[in-house]
Amino acid sequence: MGMNIDKNLSDLIATGTDAQLPVPDTNEPMITRSLRIPLALDTHLRDMAEERGIGATTLMREILQAWVTDADTSAVVRLADVQRVIASLARPA
Numbered sequence: 001m002g003m004n005i006d007k008n009l010s011d012l013i014a015t016g017t018d019a020q021l022p023v024p025d026t027n028e029p030m031i032t033r034s035l036r037i038p039l040a041l042d043t044h045l046r047d048m049a050e051e052r053g054i055g056a057t058t059l060m061r062e063i064l065q066a067w068v069t070d071a072d073t074s075a076v077v078r079l080a081d082v083q084r085v086i087a088s089l090a091r092p093a
Contacts, residue, residue, distance in 0.1 A: 025058050 024030070037045075042056075049059040 025055070 045059060046056045049056040052059065054062075
């Protein structure tokens with residue numbers, strides 16, 4: 001199970017294989033929070049994330065961000081976005 005290291009550590013690092021670590025989906029510094037959720041909810045979230053081609057953690061972060069943004073009444077919305085929504089509502093169905 002262990003690796004027999006017969007070189008110095010810097011040589012091993014220089015010639016060793018790269019670790020296959022997941023690539024972060026953002027450059028923003030992140031923290032880890034522990035959250036207990038029911039199994040059925042976790043399954044549903046994972047299915048939703050798979051349908052979107054993203055990880056479950058990414059989906060949960062997007063859901064939380066959308067909820068927090070929606071709850072923040074001081075949030076600024078671009079005028080062009082508001083105009084586009086109003087224009088789409090004005091079109092006949």
